[in-house]
Amino acid sequence: MEEQSGGAGIPKATALRMPAYLRYLKAVSLSGAEYVSSASVAQSMGLSAVAVRKDFAFVSSHGRPRNGFSVRALIEDIEGFLGYRRRTNVVVVGAGKLGRAILSYEGFERYGLNVVAAFDVSPAQIGAAGGKPIYPMARLPEVCKRASVQTGILTVPREAAQRVAEEMTAAGIRAILSFSPAYLKLPKGVLVKYEDLAVSLATLCSGLSLSE
Amino acid sequence: MEEQSGGAGIPKATALRMPAYLRYLKAVSLSGAEYVSSASVAQSMGLSAVAVRKDFAFVSSHGRPRNGFSVRALIEDIEGFLGYRRRTNVVVVGAGKLGRAILSYEGFERYGLNVVAAFDVSPAQIGAAGGKPIYPMARLPEVCKRASVQTGILTVPREAAQRVAEEMTAAGIRAILSFSPAYLKLPKGVLVKYEDLAVSLATLCSGLSLSE
């Protein structure tokens, strides 16, 4: 019993590299090239050519000896694998500066992501931004239910994070992308991914001091 | 020849878990507990107890049989390992909504990060935000030189990303945290970390569909 539906059986490490391949391949596509070899991808991305071929083989079968891989086909295959074809509704909770910046962000669509609305406790923030409505927190359960929202972006201050995250799970949200540095203690089954800008930046900086 | 200065020899996987440990331990500390066992950390964070002990052993020696680990000491040791004691100057390039939100973010300090200034091509954006100055792009090299800035946060639109990233490296920046989805082709030795909100969110969503 190894196989599951939807492309499981793919090594975790391979799956995690897919977004980076996609980003690179789109740049190649833009530059006009129709084919890439595993060697050139490897070179540009700092990987080994064998690793690249093996990774590609998991999601695509458009590699041909002598020619390499069709860039277009590869992009389609990876997007399919990553599920960027499915449409997913999400909400933003916290309509401060960061929350509003996210509301105005135009890049979600091409990943099948649709921001339905934002929510905030403060009446001063109610209204709209980036063409998306900002509702009071009280409406969160109703909106999530109606739009079948299971995913939320959390952009409230540290002190409010735990309480608000609990409200989100109560509203039926099962996955949270949190920009708050606070550790969230939530029921098992709720997925939390921390997007801590300071941590990312600090990690990058220490990478710098290591590399010399 | 395995040893290097500054705690090298630590497995990569271990190092990558450190920020998550820190986040969790700070929450424990706030709750008032003085000691934690590897078992309780493992339970809360979804790891195995042996893994936790081994990880902690790489950066700390404050574990004691019967008592567990001193939360305070552990936090200090991990912060030391991660280099949050060093002070590092950074700049923000692109003063749109996201750039300004980052300028106003107060969480960088505790990681030893100091945002010196932001830069933008558009004269309309020049001024200040979050108490930090916003300068025209032309001043980037000068400011980076004076403040010894090696790290930059890139928050310009996709079309401008490559050009601006080149300006940044020309100004002496050696590590870039990019919020643009564009692939950046830069000289070897320049570290790029992509912080693609849409990708993070999409990955989280597909994690959701996998977990059931």
Added chain:
DNA sequence: TAGATTGTTAATCGATTAACAATC
């Protein structure tokens, strides 16, 4: 056909887990 490049099988490497000894 010859040459370039993919795809696969076997070997190596690193990380995790299991078993258990050390210690407060």
Added chain:
DNA sequence: TAGATTGTTAATCGATTAACAATC
């Protein structure tokens, strides 16, 4: 002392690399 918990050594597992066969 007995019991709980750490720290370490050996075994397993997964991911990467090396070698080479398959194929356009």
